[in-house]
Amino acid sequence: MSRMLDVRGLHAGYGQSEVIHGVDFAVEEGEVVVILGANGAGKTTTLRAICQMISTTGTIELAGQSVVGKSTTEVVRLGVAHVPQGRGTLADLSVEDNLRVGAYVRKDDINSDIQKFYEVFPRLGERRHQLAGSLSGGEQQMLAVSRALMGRPKLLLLDEPSLGLAPLIVQDLFRRFGDINRDEGVTMLVVEQNANLALDIADRAYVLEAGEIAVSGTADELRDDDAVRKAYLGY
Amino acid sequence: MSSTVTDTSTGATGAVSRALGEFYGSLRSLSAKNRRNLGIMAAVVVLFSIWAIATEGWNLFMQRVVDGVDNGFIYAAMALALVLIYKATTVVNFAQGEMAMFGTYITFVFSSDWGLPMWLSILMAMLVSALAAAGIERTLIRQFDPSNHLAITIVTLSLFLILGALAGVIWAYDGKGLPSPFPKRNETFGFLGADVEYSSVFTWITVIVTVVLVTLLLNRTKIGLAFRAVSTNLESSRLAGVHIGRTLQFGWALAAAVGTLAGSLYAPTTLLTPTFMGNLLVFSFAAATLGGLDSLGGSVLAGLLIGLIQTMAGGYVDRIGGELATATALAVIVIVLAVKPSGLFGSAKVERV
Amino acid sequence: MAMVTLQEGSPKHRAYVIGAWVLAAAVLLYVPFASDIGFAPASIDKAFRVTQLNDVIAYAVAILGLNLVIGYSGQLSLGHSAFVGLGAYTTIILVSDHGWSYFATLPISAALCFSVGVIVGVPALRIRGLYLAIVTLSVAYVFPTLVLKYESLTGGPNGKKPARGEGKLEPPSWAPFSDAGRLAQPLWTYCLLLGVAAVLFVLARNFLKSRPGRALVALRDNPTSAAINGVNLPLYKTMTFGVSAAYGGIAGSMLMMNRPFASDVQFALDLAIFLVVGLVVGGAGTISGAIPGSLVFVFVPYFMSEWTNDQEGMPPGLKQITSPLFDWLETRQGGRSIAGVFFGIGLLIFVFLLPGGFIDGMRKLRARVVRVVPNPSWRRDAAAKTAAPAAIETDAAAPVPNPTH
Numbered sequence: 006m007s008r009m010l011d012v013r014g015l016h017a018g019y020g021q022s023e024v025i026h027g028v029d030f031a032v033e034e035g036e037v038v039v040i041l042g043a044n045g046a047g048k049t050t051t052l053r054a055i056c057q058m059i060s061t062t063g064t065i066e067l068a069g070q071s072v073v074g075k076s077t078t079e080v081v082r083l084g085v086a087h088v089p090q091g092r093g094t095l096a097d098l099s100v101e102d103n104l105r106v107g108a109y110v111r112k113d114d115i116n117s118d119i120q121k122f123y124e125v126f127p128r129l130g131e132r133r134h135q136l137a138g139s140l141s142g143g144e145q146q147m148l149a150v151s152r153a154l155m156g157r158p159k160l161l162l163l164d165e166p167s168l169g170l171a172p173l174i175v176q177d178l179f180r181r182f183g184d185i186n187r188d189e190g191v192t193m194l195v196v197e198q199n200a201n202l203a204l205d206i207a208d209r210a211y212v213l214e215a216g217e218i219a220v221s222g223t224a225d226e227l228r229d230d231d232a233v234r235k236a237y238l239g240y
Numbered sequence: 241m242s243s244t245v246t247d248t249s250t251g252a253t254g255a256v257s258r259a260l261g262e263f264y265g266s267l268r269s270l271s272a273k274n275r276r277n278l279g280i281m282a283a284v285v286v287l288f289s290i291w292a293i294a295t296e297g298w299n300l301f302m303q304r305v306v307d308g309v310d311n312g313f314i315y316a317a318m319a320l321a322l323v324l325i326y327k328a329t330t331v332v333n334f335a336q337g338e339m340a341m342f343g344t345y346i347t348f349v350f351s352s353d354w355g356l357p358m359w360l361s362i363l364m365a366m367l368v369s370a371l372a373a374a375g376i377e378r379t380l381i382r383q384f385d386p387s388n389h390l391a392i393t394i395v396t397l398s399l400f401l402i403l404g405a406l407a408g409v410i411w412a413y414d415g416k417g418l419p420s421p422f423p424k425r426n427e428t429f430g431f432l433g434a435d436v437e438y439s440s441v442f443t444w445i446t447v448i449v450t451v452v453l454v455t456l457l458l459n460r461t462k463i464g465l466a467f468r469a470v471s472t473n474l475e476s477s478r479l480a481g482v483h484i485g486r487t488l489q490f491g492w493a494l495a496a497a498v499g500t501l502a503g504s505l506y507a508p509t510t511l512l513t514p515t516f517m518g519n520l521l522v523f524s525f526a527a528a529t530l531g532g533l534d535s536l537g538g539s540v541l542a543g544l545l546i547g548l549i550q551t552m553a554g555g556y557v558d559r560i561g562g563e564l565a566t567a568t569a570l571a572v573i574v575i576v577l578a579v580k581p582s583g584l585f586g587s588a589k590v591e592r593v
Numbered sequence: 594m595a596m597v598t599l600q601e602g603s604p605k606h607r608a609y610v611i612g613a614w615v616l617a618a619a620v621l622l623y624v625p626f627a628s629d630i631g632f633a634p635a636s637i638d639k640a641f642r643v644t645q646l647n648d649v650i651a652y653a654v655a656i657l658g659l660n661l662v663i664g665y666s667g668q669l670s671l672g673h674s675a676f677v678g679l680g681a682y683t684t685i686i687l688v689s690d691h692g693w694s695y696f697a698t699l700p701i702s703a704a705l706c707f708s709v710g711v712i713v714g715v716p717a718l719r720i721r722g723l724y725l726a727i728v729t730l731s732v733a734y735v736f737p738t739l740v741l742k743y744e745s746l747t748g749g750p751n752g753k754k755p756a757r758g759e760g761k762l763e764p765p766s767w768a769p770f771s772d773a774g775r776l777a778q779p780l781w782t783y784c785l786l787l788g789v790a791a792v793l794f795v796l797a798r799n800f801l802k803s804r805p806g807r808a809l810v811a812l813r814d815n816p817t818s819a820a821i822n823g824v825n826l827p828l829y830k831t832m833t834f835g836v837s838a839a840y841g842g843i844a845g846s847m848l849m850m851n852r853p854f855a856s857d858v859q860f861a862l863d864l865a866i867f868l869v870v871g872l873v874v875g876g877a878g879t880i881s882g883a884i885p886g887s888l889v890f891v892f893v894p895y896f897m898s899e900w901t902n903d904q905e906g907m908p909p910g911l912k913q914i915t916s917p918l919f920d921w922l923e924t925r926q927g928g929r930s931i932a933g934v935f936f937g938i939g940l941l942i943f944v945f946l947l948p949g950g951f952i953d954g955m956r957k958l959r960a961r962v963v964r965v966v967p968n969p970s971w972r973r974d975a976a977a978k979t980a981a982p983a984a985i986e987t988d989a990a991a992p993v994p995n996p997t998h
Contacts, residue, residue, distance in 0.1 A: 056479065058475075058478075077478050077479065078481055078484070081479060082481050087479045089476065089479060093475060093476035093479065094473070094476070095469050095473045095477070096472055096473065097468070097471075097472040098468055102468065106469040106476075106480050109462070109465075109466060109469075109480050109482050110480070156481065332669060332726055334866065334869075380941065383945070388948065390873055390877055390950065391944050391948040393873055394870075394873050394940060394944040395941065397866070397869065397940065398937045398938070398940040398941040400866070400937075401936055402933070402934050402937030402938060402941075404930075404933060405931065405932070405936075406930075406933075408927035408930035408933070409922065409928055409930055409934065412926035412927040413926070414926070518862070522730060522862075525727055525730065526731070564738065564742060566735070566738060567739070570734065571731075571735075573727065574728050577728060578715070
């Protein structure tokens with residue numbers, strides 16, 4: 006396995022206030038890595054830093070290539086897809102147009118991929134001409150993930166995919182994330198508060214506390230860690 | 241729905257039939273959404289028409305309808321430019337009218353100084369305007385983050401001042417006459433009791449074709465898709481790898497070209513001066529708003545509606561007369577907006593919190 | 594880093610604040626009463642210059658009012674020219690046709706414009722952003738046509754002014770400048786307008802610090818969450834519109850106190866747009882921004898057109914180079930409007946240097962010299978003062994009693 010994402014000594018924040026104070030982590034190719042943490046721990050900021058949406062210092066390497074200082078568009082074109090918190094739906098566009106925007110960076114034929122996602126998520130196929138803004142929260146999340154995958158990314162960043170969704174829908178969604186990782190070989194970095202579900206599909210996990218990595222290990226190790234269990238798993 | 245249109249037809253006729261199908265489709269989906277509103281509007285129009293025909297006769301009524309439609313199509317053309325630029329910047333572009341005015345002067349230069357035929361002058365002026373607007377976007381607008389509304393507003397205000405004054409310096413303030421680009425100038429034909437100028441009909445056709453072409457451009461091309469994506473969610477578009485700057489530049493260029501077209505169609509009906517867009521801009525702005533700002537077909541219908549209200553109010557209501565026709569038209573718009581804040585054809589936004 | 598650090602509430606900080614106010618007062622007094630005004634080209638009649646300063650004061654009030662709607666409640670209003678015009682016509686009609694005194698007309702202007710503002714604000718309840726812009730634009734557009742329509746009342750295209758020799762603001766005999774000849778009247782007007790403006794500025798400041806004021810900012814930053822948190826959206830929006838219009842109306846009356854003449858072209862759409870220019874130059878969402886904004890509004894176009902006439906003050910070497918341009922412009926029919934081009938270019942340069950407006954730029958400059966740190970015990974209070982959106986939102990959200998009260 007080669008290293009997909011390598012982050013060393015990452016500092017990032019908004020304006021004067023720094024949120025991430027020197028974080029190191031890595032994601033290997035084909036892995037699902039989860040970053041756990043409470044509200045305000047800096048999880049979203051970490052993802053935003055990877056996409057260069059905020060000013061960062063430190064090293065971020067994507068498949069050996071440094072991304073610090075590049076524009077967001079360039080980072081995306083290097084193969085990173087980011088599903089932002091709140092799903093970032095293009096509400097005034099149809100479902101199909103949303104998928105087409107996802108494939109914006111590609112030059113080849115995308116119709117077969119669109120068909121594929123209609124098969125994976127039949128709900129999207131049924132609603133292909135509907136405006137994305139009229140979909141339910143779960144459908145919008147499916148759409149957001151499909152849109153991100155339409156660009157055939159090497160690395161998929163998911164920011165709290167469970168936010169605002171009913172537990173049953175979240176379970177279904179995470180099962181599909183596992184499928185996509187296995188079938189498509191897409192590397193994933195998932196930020197979550199719902200530790201139980203996230204650890205089920207994850208290979209490894211990090212716990213972020215106040216802008217620093219507090220604990221790291223394989224998913225199983227973290228599940229067995231007493232402190233983590235009490236703080237994030239609730240038993 | 242676009243799926244009902246066959247994509248297999250090829251060639252020019254295929255393109256036109258697809259375009260018409262798309263335009264018709266958008267109108268049909270509008271009426272489905274807004275059946276009740278259209279119904280109320282139709283009832284008001286029918287009642288008014290009966291009263292109008294009964295009081296002053298059929299011919300005068302038809303003449304006023306034709307005049308109203310005439311104005312309405314020009315409003316619609318400019319409204320189209322406004323909708324495009326609003327989607328590209330999400331701020332009010334104070335310079336939109338001045339840009340169209342300047343573009344119309346460029347048409348004037350091509351046609352009267354260079355002696356080119358009018359239609360060619362207009363096309364070339366549209367091209368020049370598009371390039372100039374792309375340059376303006378690149379040098380002045382792109383320096384600021386799209387969310388910095390204050391800075392972008394100041395830039396558009398500066399452009400408003402500069403272009404207005406510069407036109408005065410170059411072309412002075414006396415009115416210039418611009419010929420109509422269409423054949424059979426000043427000739428009319430009778431239609432159901434009204435005199436219709438041939439050039440008016442050509443203007444209507446031009447506006448309709450433009451709306452259809454712009455609709456196709458936005459719905460069928462990759463840059464059009466990017467433009468719609470950026471105007472609905474900037475951040476997500478950026479995360480999809482869309483070049484935000486280039487896409488907005490496209491919006492500016494397209495809006496400037498359409499604005500120049502609108503100005504060049506409007507100028508022959510009046511005199512070209514550095515302030516000649518003033519009236520047109522107010523009504524086009526109204527049409528764009530009334531049309532709901534996100535629907536091109538809607539702004540055409542709204543433009544026609546405003547043109548009709550204006551001529552009808554001025555013609556039939558004694559107390560209003562010429563001076564207050566404008567005020568009446570605007571009052572109607574305000575009332576409509578108060579009742580239906582997202583315009584007649586705009587989609588109501590649901591805000592998720 | 595800042596050179597000086599002051600703790601809020603310390604004697605040094607108090608001295609700094611008082612010093613700033615004394616300096617401001619000194620400038621306000623120096624300008625009209627000094628024997629010659631530093632920045633004025635010598636050829637200019639001082640009475641005329643003071644009259645211009647009076648315009649500055651009046652337009653500052655108008656811009657302040659506009660800022661309540663645009664800067665603080667975040668709605669684009671393009672109809673302010675109509676309110677200024679309505680106030681101006683109210684005053685001029687009452688003074689010249691009914692023999693009122695100017696001061697007696699101020700409350701009438703304010704009340705009338707407040708009512709009209711509330712009426713215009715009612716559609717604003719349901720309409721946001723561009724939709725509101727069109728409603729207010731319509732008001733601005735229609736106002737001059739109404740002036741022309743009701744000629745018997747407004748004088749129509751000829752304008753309206755008091756009969757010769759009437760409607761003047763004569764200074765009382767105790768004023769030190771009562772025998773200053775032609776200067777006496779402008780100087781007296783200056784004092785009166787300054788007094789009115791000072792009251793209005795203090796009122797605006799207190800209003801924005803009050804509960805409704807903070808609710809307003811919450812409304813701008815996130816209308817939905819403000820409404821959910823119990824901010825009475827319709828009430829505040831309409832009230833803001835009304836108050837803003839009343840400020841515009843008073844500004845119109847003040848203009849008439851200075852130059853008692855009103856005409857339709859004075860209050861057309863251009864005025865509304867130029868007021869927006871003044872507003873954004875000063876800085877949206879600042880009270881003091883109205884003053885630099887108004888200075889720019891009155892003086893920059895004026896000096897620009899003066900300067901394009903004679904290029905006074907330009908180094909001779911440079912003048913050699915530019916004179917062909919200006920000579921050529923002389924020959925053009927519309928050559929004088931080059932001043933507008935320069936104004937626009939100046940505005941462009943301005944936005945690239947100070948993208949947040951004048952006051953924002955000054956604050957950044959000041960921050961390099963003086964840093965004011967909040968007194969730890971005052972923390973909550975200070976948070977409300979610096980108008981940080983987050984702080985305000987929480988304040989407006991929960992009706993927590995202010996700890997200092």
